Amino acid sequence: MQQDDSHITLITPTAPMHTHTHGGRAKCLQRLVRLDLPVPRTVALSFEAVHRIAAGELPDMARFLAPFGAAPLLCVRPSSEDPDWGGPGAVLNIGINDTRFVELAERIGKEAASHIYLRFVQAYAIHVARLDPDVFEDVSPDPVLGLSQALKAYESEAEEEFPQDPGKQLTEVLRSMARAWEGTTARLLRQAKGAPADAGLGLVVQELALGLGQGECGSGVMQLVNGQTGARQIIGRYLSQSQGRDALSSGADAIYLTRDPRGPSLEDLAPDAFAEIRAYAELMRARLREEMQAEFTIENGKVWILDGLRVPRNGRAAVAIAVGLAEDDIISRDEALMRVEPRALNELLHRQVDPNAPRDVLARGIAASPGAATGRVVFSAAEAQAGHSRGEACILVRRETSPEDIRGMHAAVAVLTERGGMTSHAAVIGRGIGLPCVVGASEIHFQTRRKQLTMPDGRVVKAGDVITVDGTGGLVLAGETPLLEVARDDAFQTLMSWADDVRDIAVRANADTPADAEVARKFDARGIGLCRTEHMFFDTERLTVMREMIFADGSTDRAAVLERLLPMQRADLADLFRIMQGLPVCIRLFDPPLHEFLPTDRAGHLQLAEALDLPLSDVTRRVEALSEYNPMLGMRGVRLGITVPEIYDMQARAIFEATLEASREGAPVVPEIMIPLVSAKREVELVKTRVDAVAAAVRNETGRDFTYRLGVMVETPRACLRAGEFAPLVSFLSFGTNDLTQMTYGLSRDDAGRFMSEYVKQGVYPEDPFHMLDVDGVGELLKIGAERGRAANPDISLSICGEHGGNPESIAFCRDAGFTYVSCSPFRVPVARLAAAQLTV
Ligand code: PEP
Numbered sequence: 001m002q003q004d005d006s007h008i009t010l011i012t013p014t015a016p017m018h019t020h021t022h023g024g025r026a027k028c029l030q031r032l033v034r035l036d037l038p039v040p041r042t043v044a045l046s047f048e049a050v051h052r053i054a055a056g057e058l059p060d061m062a063r064f065l066a067p068f069g070a071a072p073l074l075c076v077r078p079s080s081e082d083p084d085w086g087g088p089g090a091v092l093n094i095g096i097n098d099t100r101f102v103e104l105a106e107r108i109g110k111e112a113a114s115h116i117y118l119r120f121v122q123a124y125a126i127h128v129a130r131l132d133p134d135v136f137e138d139v140s141p142d143p144v145l146g147l148s149q150a151l152k153a154y155e156s157e158a159e160e161e162f163p164q165d166p167g168k169q170l171t172e173v174l175r176s177m178a179r180a181w182e183g184t185t186a187r188l189l190r191q192a193k194g195a196p197a198d199a200g201l202g203l204v205v206q207e208l209a210l211g212l213g214q215g216e217c218g219s220g221v222m223q224l225v226n227g228q229t230g231a232r233q234i235i236g237r238y239l240s241q242s243q244g245r246d247a248l249s250s251g252a253d254a255i256y257l258t259r260d261p262r263g264p265s266l267e268d269l270a271p272d273a274f275a276e277i278r279a280y281a282e283l284m285r286a287r288l289r290e291e292m293q294a295e296f297t298i299e300n301g302k303v304w305i306l307d308g309l310r311v312p313r314n315g316r317a318a319v320a321i322a323v324g325l326a327e328d329d330i331i332s333r334d335e336a337l338m339r340v341e342p343r344a345l346n347e348l349l350h351r352q353v354d355p356n357a358p359r360d361v362l363a364r365g366i367a368a369s370p371g372a373a374t375g376r377v378v379f380s381a382a383e384a385q386a387g388h389s390r391g392e393a394c395i396l397v398r399r400e401t402s403p404e405d406i407r408g409m410h411a412a413v414a415v416l417t418e419r420g421g422m423t424s425h426a427a428v429i430g431r432g433i434g435l436p437c438v439v440g441a442s443e444i445h446f447q448t449r450r451k452q453l454t455m456p457d458g459r460v461v462k463a464g465d466v467i468t469v470d471g472t473g474g475l476v477l478a479g480e481t482p483l484l485e486v487a488r489d490d491a492f493q494t495l496m497s498w499a500d501d502v503r504d505i506a507v508r509a510n511a512d513t514p515a516d517a518e519v520a521r522k523f524d525a526r527g528i529g530l531c532r533t534e535h536m537f538f539d540t541e542r543l544t545v546m547r548e549m550i551f552a553d554g555s556t557d558r559a560a561v562l563e564r565l566l567p568m569q570r571a572d573l574a575d576l577f578r579i580m581q582g583l584p585v586c587i588r589l590f591d592p593p594l595h596e597f598l599p600t601d602r603a604g605h606l607q608l609a610e611a612l613d614l615p616l617s618d619v620t621r622r623v624e625a626l627s628e629y630n631p632m633l634g635m636r637g638v639r640l641g642i643t644v645p646e647i648y649d650m651q652a653r654a655i656f657e658a659t660l661e662a663s664r665e666g667a668p669v670v671p672e673i674m675i676p677l678v679s680a681k682r683e684v685e686l687v688k689t690r691v692d693a694v695a696a697a698v699r700n701e702t703g704r705d706f707t708y709r710l711g712v713m714v715e716t717p718r719a720c721l722r723a724g725e726f727a728p729l730v731s732f733l734s735f736g737t738n739d740l741t742q743m744t745y746g747l748s749r750d751d752a753g754r755f756m757s758e759y760v761k762q763g764v765y766p767e768d769p770f771h772m773l774d775v776d777g778v779g780e781l782l783k784i785g786a787e788r789g790r791a792a793n794p795d796i797s798l799s800i801c802g803e804h805g806g807n808p809e810s811i812a813f814c815r816d817a818g819f820t821y822v823s824c825s826p827f828r829v830p831v832a833r834l835a836a837a838q839l840t841v
């Protein structure tokens with residue numbers, strides 16, 4: 001069956017042509033034609049035309065070939081809607097046959113003509129006749145000899161003569177490319193890159209500019225920017241007597257474009273052609289409003305532009321390019337903001353594995369905290385600290401981390417754990433302090449006693465061996481791997497300031513320590529949205545006092561120990577207030593179960609018994625008494641505050657005294673106090689009464705006044721449903737989506753890592769809900785909580801402080817729901833600022 005040719009169009013400045021009907025390459029070529037660039041004649045086949053070809057409906061070849069004049073040589077290239085979706089490789093030199101070979105040999109020489117013919121025979125054999133590339137294994141590198149050998153090899157393998165009819169050659173090439181696109185593997189591959197199931201393929205058929213023959217002939221690519229750094233410089237390669245993108249794959253034979261001490265250049269060899277190509281590249285940048293790579297051919301001195309491709313770039317270059325185009329008034333600032341994928345900023349904020357460097361993957365896990373680092377493997381926090389003090393880079397390897405590992409985490413350059421998911425201890429702390437982290441690497445056999453790791457392929461990594469942890473890609477790599485440095489350069493700062501100009505939802509940071517707060521300030525967070533106060537007690541010295549408090553007999557003893565904790569807490573908070581310079585600081589009252597502060601093994605119990613001067617059996621008994629079957633749903637958060645109220649009293653006092661201290665030096669501080677894990681109104685009433693009482697006492701004692709805001713952390717499903725009851729008692733609600741996700745799904749945030757990848761692989765969950773907010777379920781609870789809270793107290797402010805707060809998709813949700821701010825780990829603040837800005841553009 002023959003198709004009409006309404007879907008086959010000669011590319012002219014006015015031909016109807018769109019990216020969604022003909023693909024990005026066809027559309028770009030039309031733009032180049034409009035700019036009057038010397039583009040060889042090109043015909044575009046729409047998605048529809050290609051689809052019909054795959055179904056066996058072929059175009060009328062005589063009419064198809066008419067625009068190309070007599071005896072053309074052609075090339076066919078794919079044109080999908082998004083170039084990242086891939087497509088079949090280009091096929092060059094279609095139309096060559098025995099007769100044309102003779103003519104061509106007269107014109108450009110036998111060797112060059114043989115090259116052209118040979119290349120086509122091989123491409124046709126492999127892509128169309130689907131012969132094994134090995135059949136050409138013994139073909140001579142000499143093109144004249146090689147051609148006759150290749151033709152013979154084709155004939156004997158394909159059991160037919162090499163097709164001589166250019167129409168048939170073209171038809172078969174088009175058909176094979178069309179079918180390749182519709183194959184299952186190709187479809188799955190592109191769907192993995194985000195292509196819709198029915199993504200179409202266009203094709204462009206272009207008359208060949210010969211890069212082979214007499215005079216200066218060759219091909220190459222030129223771009224005006226470095227795709228790694230974003231620096232403006234002419235980059236590319238040129239290879240005499242070559243076609244297509246040969247210059248990029250030929251290694252040492254290709255030459256530089258600009259004058260270069262390392263060797264000859266196109267600028268020396270053909271200065272006029274060089275200047276002409278450069279001018280075209282500049283024109284493309286200005287008029288296509290993008291950094292483009294020009295693919296060119298020089299044919300006996302004449303320049304042809306075959307194609308323009310968006311320059312491939314990493315995150316750092318993406319920022320520099322967008323800012324550069326806006327500063328040159330080629331695009332607007334808003335457009336520059338839209339051109340950078342927020343997550344790509346991670347590449348600027350943390351060291352990254354160089355994507356172009358060779359890597360040896362040992363195992364995979366969950367990419368829990370971005371960045372990469374190389375170091376020696378250690379199996380305990382103490383060894384990490386010891387290594388750190390010797391100036392050694394250490395990778396802390398644990399089954400899972402616990403509060404006791406915090407100092408080791410600070411001392412390590414990266415963390416690797418067997419267990420855990422996106423909101424497990426290691427992940428949350430890792431993101432908080434900007435430490436690369438891979439968790440849930442359960443395919444590795446962790447033999448922590450023997451101090452070794454057995455990788456899935458049987459390789460063994462022992463303590464002291466060097467590995468690289470890639471927390472961005474979730475990979476464990478053997479040995480040292482080249483890393484790209486952090487690049488918070490001028491372009492980054494500029495883009496961030498443009499983002500802040502348009503953003504209409506604030507971004508705060510989750511910061512627990514003065515060090516976190518410094519990072520938060522550096523990234524221009526608009527305050528602290530969550531200070532997990534218990535994190536202030538993981539320091540070894542304080543941990544002992546904390547343990548004394550837990551072991552205290554009765555409230556008198558406990559009060560005495562709390563007296564000692566008070567100044568520590570007060571000093572930390574005063575520091576935070578000072579660093580944040582009047583920006584809001586939201587302090588969460590103590591949350592975790594007490595046993596988290598107790599050692600888990602016998603050696604630890606013994607140490608504690610010595611430190612507290614207690615019999616070992618007392619310590620063991622006490623630890624057992626506090627242990628819970630399900631600590632995440634046990635005595636934590638406000639439940640602890642209600643049953644052991646002295647702890648919250650101490651914290652409230654520390655907050656108010658620190659407020660007064662910090663207010664002495666600058667503007668009055670208005671602290672925000674947040675009650676965690678609320679599920680009933682009465683909990684809020686009880687805590688509010690005590691906090692108010694402490695405030696009154698401090699006012700009385702000091703004779704000074706201050707204000708504060710009380711809020712509820714909404715992180716149980718019941719708190720969402722009953723928000724209307726307690727909203728009138730408080731000034732803000734902050735959604736803790738880590739616990740809320742855990743409780744909505746009934747899914748342990750610490751154990752889910754074991755099966756999460758299987759669940760996502762089998763499509764049970766579209767994404768890890770601890771990573772990507774579950775808009776349908778958890779999101780509905782969020783909306784209910786927000787609506788009921790707001791209805792009962794119209795002045796209430798709403799926010800999110802779970803890990804989802806730094807996710808671009810969740811930020812859109814929170815903005816739509818009318819939240820005042822999102823709060824996330826300090827290192828994610830820039831990502832969130834950009835994502836928030838994009839929502840307003
Ligand atoms: C939460 O549950 O979302 C939260 C922020 O608190 P945490 O992670 O400390 O439980």
Ligand code: MG
Nearest residue numbers: 715736738739
């Ligand atoms: Mg929580």
